Amino acid sequence: VEREFIHWLQQRLPATSRIQVGIGDDAAVVQVGSCESIVVATDMLMDGVHFDLSTCAAARAGHKALGVNLSDLAAMAATPLAAFVSLALPRDKARDVGRQFIEGMALLSGEYDCPIAGGDTNVWSGPAVVNVAVIGAAGPRGAATRSGARPGDWILVTGAYGGSMLGRHLDVTPRVREARRLHSEYEIHATIDVSDGLAIDLSRVAEASECGAVVKLDEVPIHSDAHEVAQRFANGPSPLEHALGDGEDFELILAVSPEEGRRILSEWSLEVPIARVGEFVQEIGLWSEDASGKRTPLSPAGFEHK
Numbered sequence: 001v002e003r004e005f006i007h008w009l010q011q012r013l014p015a016t017s018r019i020q021v022g023i024g025d026d027a028a029v030v031q032v033g034s035c036e037s038i039v040v041a042t043d044m045l046m047d048g049v050h051f052d053l054s055t056c057a058a059a060r061a062g063h064k065a066l067g068v069n070l071s072d073l074a075a076m077a078a079t080p081l082a083a084f085v086s087l088a089l090p091r092d093k094a095r096d097v098g099r100q101f102i103e104g105m106a107l108l109s110g111e112y113d114c115p116i117a118g119g120d121t122n123v124w125s126g127p128a129v130v131n132v133a134v135i136g137a138a139g140p141r142g143a144a145t146r147s148g149a150r151p152g153d154w155i156l157v158t159g160a161y162g163g164s165m166l167g168r169h170l171d172v173t174p175r176v177r178e179a180r181r182l183h184s185e186y187e188i189h190a191t192i193d194v195s196d197g198l199a200i201d202l203s204r205v206a207e208a209s210e211c212g213a214v215v216k217l218d219e220v221p222i223h224s225d226a227h228e229v230a231q232r233f234a235n236g237p238s239p240l241e242h243a244l245g246d247g248e249d250f251e252l253i254l255a256v257s258p259e260e261g262r263r264i265l266s267e268w269s270l271e272v273p274i275a276r277v278g279e280f281v282q283e284i285g286l287w288s289e290d291a292s293g294k295r296t297p298l299s300p301a302g303f304e305h306k
């Protein structure tokens with residue numbers, strides 16, 4: 001539904017000259033003066049869908065609500081400026097849940113220097129809903145987008161993938177510092193943050209860039225959580241399948257030229273590792289490549305085992 005609705009919105013609400021990047025990327029880019037741009041992202045999370053207050057503290061859900069938005073700013077290589085929080089709270093425990101949501105956001109807000117500058121609170125008989133909007137400043141090279149990958153570019157990824165449902169999907173660590181550093185020191189052609197899954201989000205970069213992508217399967221960094229989940233369900237997906245399909249890793253996928261890729265891999269010194277997992281190619285589509293170099297079409301949704 002969302003994909004179809006986004007396509008409709010893109011037609012119905014086309015970008016104007018002030019809106020440099022409109023609907024369909026990780027965040028919008030609005031030109032402020034003649035050279036500066038602000039980056040805007042918003043995300044709504046609902047109890048029972050994105051978190052479950054019967055098993056998860058509201059503070060942890062609050063952390064996630066701000067974290068996923070900061071992750072979208074990271075995808076644009078933007079510096080967070082402020083957050084705006086709107087809450088719909090269940091009538092019977094509005095005060096408690098509301099305060100916990102904000103407490104969960106406060107730590108992250110401080111850590112990323114993204115003050116909560118406003119918002120709205122309503123009470124109703126439905127479940128808790130939290131919407132966060134963030135604004136950020138684009139770097140000197142402008143905002144990073146999904147659409148700049150070129151055939152021959154390397155696919156680099158931060159971190160490791162899979163099994164986030166064990167808890168990492170709530171404890172989001174947005175890659176804001178990593179993105180800013182990469183974007184200021186290197187020429188990055190395209191980025192996206194991995195919310196829906198490594199394979200599907202990579203396919204989105206390829207689609208926006210009008211090229212294809214090949215994933216080298218034995219180079220995909222598999223998180224220990226992916227191994228743990230695979231072990232729990234003997235006949236379920238493999239750790240690699242979890243890594244490609246689970247989503248909510250909130251890591252970054254980057255497109256860079258081979259020269260920049262070599263520089264990044266040899267110079268990178270931040271704690272979060274960066275790995276090369278494949279390359280963008282001319283031919284439209286998504287493929288996996290095994291150790292022998294054999295390519296097989298890879299369905300972006302083929303790893304959705306939900």
Ligand SMILES: [Mg+2]
Binds near residue numbers: 025
């Ligand atoms: Mg995103």
